[in-house]
Amino acid sequence: MESVLQTRLKEIQIYYSNNKEMIHTDFKKCIDMLYSEACSLQQTEKKGPIQFLSISYLQRCIFTKKYEVRLDLYDKDFYLDKCKTTQYWDMNFLFHFFEQDMEYFKKHIGKVIFQIKEYEEKEFALWYITHYYKIAELFFRDHINDMIHNEFSVSLKRCEDFKVVIGGYMDEQTVLHQLRKE
Numbered sequence: 115m116e117s118v119l120q121t122r123l124k125e126i127q128i129y130y131s132n133n134k135e136m137i138h139t140d141f142k143k144c145i146d147m148l149y150s151e152a153c154s155l156q157q158t159e160k161k162g163p164i165q166f167l168s169i170s171y172l173q174r175c176i177f178t179k180k181y182e183v184r185l186d187l188y189d190k191d192f193y194l195d196k197c198k199t200t201q202y203w204d205m206n207f208l209f210h211f212f213e214q215d216m217e218y219f220k221k222h223i224g225k226v227i228f229q230i231k232e233y234e235e236k237e238f239a240l241w242y243i244t245h246y247y248k249i250a251e252l253f254f255r256d257h258i259n260d261m262i263h264n265e266f267s268v269s270l271k272r273c274e275d276f277k278v279v280i281g282g283y284m285d286e287q288t289v290l291h292q293l294r295k296e
Contacts, residue, residue: 118218119245122211126249129207137207142260144185148201149266152187156271161197162189165273167261169254169290170283171247176239181209183250184283190273193284205250212246251280251290258291 130137155161170184182202188195216239223230254261261278275294281287 118215122215123249126208126211129211133207138257138260141203141257142264144201144203145261146264146266148185148187148199149264149270151201152199153266153269155197155199161187161195161199163271163273164188165190165276166192167276167278168192168287169278169280170285170287171250171281172283173240175209176236176243179213181205181212208250208253209243209246212243215242254278254280255290262291262293 152161152164156163164187166186166188168184168186168188170186172182172184175181182204185201185203187199189197216235219238219242220230220235258278262276272293275292277289277293278291279287280290
């Protein structure tokens with residue numbers, strides 16, 4: 115399995131390198147829409163200062179084959195924020211490689227184990243996709259500036275300890291970046 119992932123990493127790097135501008139433009143557009151919506155809500159006093167930009171992986175992608183991450187701007191109440199500000203960003207540029215890996219594993223495991231049950235396949239997929247989440251996290255780490263500094267960030271009201279966090283939706287999130295106002 116490691117050799118499959120290592121080979122795939124090289125393919126991902128080549129694909130990313132060849133499509134970097136399109137991927138960055140698409141990501142920036144999604145972030146700009148998220149910030150723009152939050153700014154509009156703050157101008158009408160429906161949304162308070164932002165404390166968290168949350169990047170969430172969605173477990174449903176294993177079942178839907180729609181590989182989006184959920185981007186949210188939350189106030190100090192995080193998930194309990196009364197005024198939701200959400201965008202979904204399609205990361206198929208990365209996760210179509212995951213699909214190829216799953217097809218490879220099904221074919222090769224099927225030669226050894228004749229009847230793989232659907233739930234076993236889904237359990238394996240849920241475990242294996244965590245490797246891809248780590249790769250996605252590297253992308254987000256590299257694009258912190260795009261997430262915190264854009265044309266709308268100047269007018270966005272943020273808490274002094276604004277954080278960018280990442281993890282599963284409605285699951286534990288880890289801090290990718292913390293911005294402290296001087």
